[in-house]
Amino acid sequence: MSDLIAIVYPTEEKAEEVRQRLFELQKDYLVTLGDVVIATKTDSGKIKLNQMVNTTAAGAVSGSFWGLLIGILFLNPLIGVAVGAASGALGGALTDVGINDSFMKDLTANIEPGNAVLFTLVHSMTADKVLKDISAFGGVVLKTSLDETKEQVLRDALQKVSA
Structure with missing residues (x-):
């Protein structure tokens, strides 16, 4: 079963840093990613999706x-x-693979212009090692499909950097 994790970052560049780090962790077999998309909201309110595959x-x-x-x-x-x-x-x-585009656009509509949301579809991961690695980037959890305990651990780890 896959888990969806959406984390808000202050800039698209910061979200891209995290995405590149996740790709490195995938090469080390610590995480298996189904889809990783960065969604941004422009000053005019337009939502842009930066997908892995065109x-x-x-x-x-x-x-x-x-x-x-x-x-x-x-x-x-x-x-x-x-x-x-x-x-x-x-x-x-007309093909939509991975995370549903309209779902991502709906969630991204609620963020401040200039911020970015990193949507990640995780098939499997070594949670403690991945969390330790990405927690250094901070961020705010927007939505997950994790159980409440795991989601709280993620929120706490990311807040330590943001605080």
């Missing part, structure tokens, strides 16, 4: 390949690539 670009690349292959079969590879890229990009744009 599904539109990935779909366009995949579609181009298959379009080229089909185009070669029908002796018109350029049209095949164009149609394949367009259909792949459309399919990628």
